[in-house]
Every structure is written in structure tokens, then in C-alpha cells.
Amino acid sequence: MTTAAKPLPPHGSQARYKGTKKRPPCRCRTCISGWTKAGQRRQLLRLAGKPASLNREEVAAVIGHIKACLDTGMSQCLIGRRAGVAQSTISRLITRGDTGCLRAQGERILAVRPGDFDGVSDRPSLATVRRVRALYYAGHGPQAIRKHAPITLTIITEIAGAEYEWVSPTTETAIRRACAELAGVQGTSHRARDRALREGWAPLSAWDEDTLGDPSAHPEWTGYCGTDRGWWIHQRQQLPMCARCQQAHAEWMADHAHLDGRERARALLIARTTATSREADLAADARELLHHGVDIEQAAERLGVTRQHLQQALRRHPENREVAA
Ligand SMILES: [Zn+2]
Ligand SMILES: [Zn+2]
Incomplete structure (x- = not known):
């Protein structure tokens, strides 16, 4: 339970207009027009055959949406704030959804974007x-x-x-x-x-900036992380090894365990050289496109890689180094 004082419903809301036992009703212009509009809305809905309360199925959709919002780490308070309804309404819906929901509130809750944090919320x-x-x-x-x-x-x-x-x-x-x-x-x-x-x-x-907060996202050190090629790029560029590449390389080694010493050395050499040269080739091709005025987005698309991957390749293979290599 929170001990903070419950905030007043905003002017223009039906709750503010009506007041409670402890709080006098408000008859300011905003509240009167809010009340009138709400009345009109109820009328319109009734005329359109839509009752002011949601039916069971619609309430279930609202509850599902609240859960989706909660899953992103939003609090009940924040969802309420975003929807312009009390936290207690959100709480009541998820614990006792059978008590129903006003259509106007339900619609506002459905309009809350999951993960939409405001300046107040942790x-x-x-x-x-x-x-x-x-x-x-x-x-x-x-x-x-x-x-x-x-x-x-x-x-x-x-x-x-x-x-x-x-x-x-x-x-x-x-x-x-x-x-x-x-x-x-x-x-x-x-x-x-x-x-x-x-x-x-x-x-x-x-x-990737877009997935920085995503628990299921993995760091992409090499552009090929999670593959044996990625493992070689870590080695070649002396990057700390990542767990996914470690795993992929262990699998590669197990798959090639049947080879004799000479054959295995040869397979390893092929794996190593293809792993590193392709990214350098990619960077060189991209650079040529860029020199011809193609922007990075288009270049990535033509080369069949993501823009992020291409940028990493360019960063790891600066122009002068390619000439020297
Ligand atoms: Zn008012
Ligand atoms: Zn890796």
C-alpha cells in the first residue's frame, strides 16, 4: 500500500465534477464541459447500441493489454497515469476483472503504449x-x-x-x-x-541501440557472433571472446573431431581465412559503393547485410589497413 496522498482527479473528469463524501464537486468550466461531453458520449454510445460498460470479452482484452504493459516493466501507477484512470482501477481490473470496466476507461487503457515510461517513473x-x-x-x-x-x-x-x-x-x-x-x-x-x-x-x-534494454538481446562483437566464423574474428581482432562464439566453436571442433591431424589443421586454416577475409571484402565493397554516392543504408541493403553489421565491418577494417593487408 502506498501512503502518499491520492492525487485529485483532473478538472474535466467526471469524478472531479461529481466529487465524493470528502471532496466537494467541482463546477468549473472545464468540469462542466467535461461532464456534458461525457453525457453526450453516453447518449451517443447508447444510440449506437454500445453500452457505457464493456462486455466480458472486451474487459478481457483490456486486462490482456494491462498485462502486456506490466510485462514491459510499467507499474500500475504509470499505466493509470498514462490512461488517466486511478491506479486502483488498474489494480481492480487485474484482480477482479469480473467487476467490469467503463467503456471510456477501457478505451483509454487500450490506448496506452506498452513500455511508454514517463519522466516520473523508474x-x-x-x-x-x-x-x-x-x-x-x-x-x-x-x-x-x-x-x-x-x-x-x-x-x-x-x-x-x-x-x-x-x-x-x-x-x-x-x-x-x-x-x-x-x-x-x-x-x-x-x-x-x-x-x-x-x-x-x-x-x-x-x-544495437534499439535492443539495449532487451533482456534477450546479445552483444554482437563481430557481426557473426554465435557462429564459428565469429569465434575466428574474435581471435583475429583480439576481442574478448563471447559465450555464444565459444559455444559455436566448441560445436565446430566436435563436428570435426573425426578428422586426422593434417586434415583438421587444413579445415581450421580454411575456417580462419574465410572468416576474416570476407568481412574485409565486405568493407571494401561497401566503401566503393559509398565513394559512388550510395548511402550506407542502401549499401547495406545491396550487400545483403544489416546497416549495423556494415558499420561494424567498416570500423574494423579501416581503409589504410585493407591496402596493407
Ligand atoms: Zn473543475
Ligand atoms: Zn562473439
Whole structure:
């Protein structure tokens, strides 16, 4: 139970117009027109044959939608705030859905977008944790991060350790800003870097901004992570090994265990050379397209890879190195 005072329903709502035993009704212009509009709406719905309350099936749809919103980490309070209904309404629907739901409220609840956090609500910490860890990877420890994010050293350290399931919007924004400032710059903290390497934390470039907060997303270090080719790219570029590539390589080795020493060495050599040269080829082809004025999005499409993958390939194979290789 929350001990905070219950907020007043907004002007223009039927609840504010009607008042309660403890709270006098409001007759301001907004409330009167709100009441009138609500009355018109009830009339219209009745005329259209749509009752002011949802039927059982419709209520079930509303409850399903609330659950989808809750699954993204939204709280009952936040869903209520977004829908303009009381938290108690949300709570009642999920615990005692058989008590029904007003059509107007149900429609507003259905209009809430899952995962639509506002400036007040805490949000899941995962994206922030991954950002801080990426900063460690780049050699930025809590001291450096703090210069760009007005939060305490302790909180930064604890976020790195994933000690919070939730973070405040202020913290999230602060870390996001620090990331924008620092992620592309090589930091000086060996301690931070060592910790990141020891724990297998990924750099920001391995993450897709859109899925940074998705628990099922994996860092993409090589453009081929989760395959044996990815394993070779980790090796070749001296990137920390990721678990998915480790697994894929173990499977490759098991699949080739029947070969004798010579054959196996040959298979390994082929795997290694194809793994690394193709990405260099890809970067070279892309660069040629870019020189001819094709933009990166189109280039990726023509080469049959994602834009993120292509950008990584270009970053890993700078122009001068290709000439030298
Ligand atoms: Zn009013
Ligand atoms: Zn990998």
C-alpha cells in the first residue's frame, strides 16, 4: 500500500465534477464541459447500441493489454497515469476483472503504449547497466563517468554490478549523456578496463541501440557472433571472446573431431581465412559503393547485410589497413 496522498482527479473528469463524501464537486468550466461531453458520449454510445460498460470479452482484452504493459516493466501507477484512470482501477481490473470496466476507461487503457515510461517513473535498469559496462570497457571508471553524470560514485559502481533492477529517469538520462560523451573516447582507467575484460562486458558498438534494454538481446562483437566464423574474428581482432562464439566453436571442433591431424589443421586454416577475409571484402565493397554516392543504408541493403553489421565491418577494417593487408 502506498501512503502518499491520492492525487485529485483532473478538472474535466467526471469524478472531479461529481466529487465524493470528502471532496466537494467541482463546477468549473472545464468540469462542466467535461461532464456534458461525457453525457453526450453516453447518449451517443447508447444510440449506437454500445453500452457505457464493456462486455466480458472486451474487459478481457483490456486486462490482456494491462498485462502486456506490466510485462514491459510499467507499474500500475504509470499505466493509470498514462490512461488517466486511478491506479486502483488498474489494480481492480487485474484482480477482479469480473467487476467490469467503463467503456471510456477501457478505451483509454487500450490506448496506452506498452513500455511508454514517463519522466516520473523508474524504469528497468538493463539498458543503463549495459551503458555503464560499455564505458568500463572503453576504460572509463566511475570517476570519469561522474564528471559527465551528476550521480554518486557508489551508484555508478552499483549499476555496473547490476545491483538495481530499476533506475530513476534522472540516473538513466545522466548515464545516457555520459555515454554520448565518452563511449567513443579511449579512457585511462586500467582498473575499469580490466574489470570489463574479466567479466566479458561488451562495448557500446556491440549493442544495437534499439535492443539495449532487451533482456534477450546479445552483444554482437563481430557481426557473426554465435557462429564459428565469429569465434575466428574474435581471435583475429583480439576481442574478448563471447559465450555464444565459444559455444559455436566448441560445436565446430566436435563436428570435426573425426578428422586426422593434417586434415583438421587444413579445415581450421580454411575456417580462419574465410572468416576474416570476407568481412574485409565486405568493407571494401561497401566503401566503393559509398565513394559512388550510395548511402550506407542502401549499401547495406545491396550487400545483403544489416546497416549495423556494415558499420561494424567498416570500423574494423579501416581503409589504410585493407591496402596493407
Ligand atoms: Zn473543475
Ligand atoms: Zn562473439
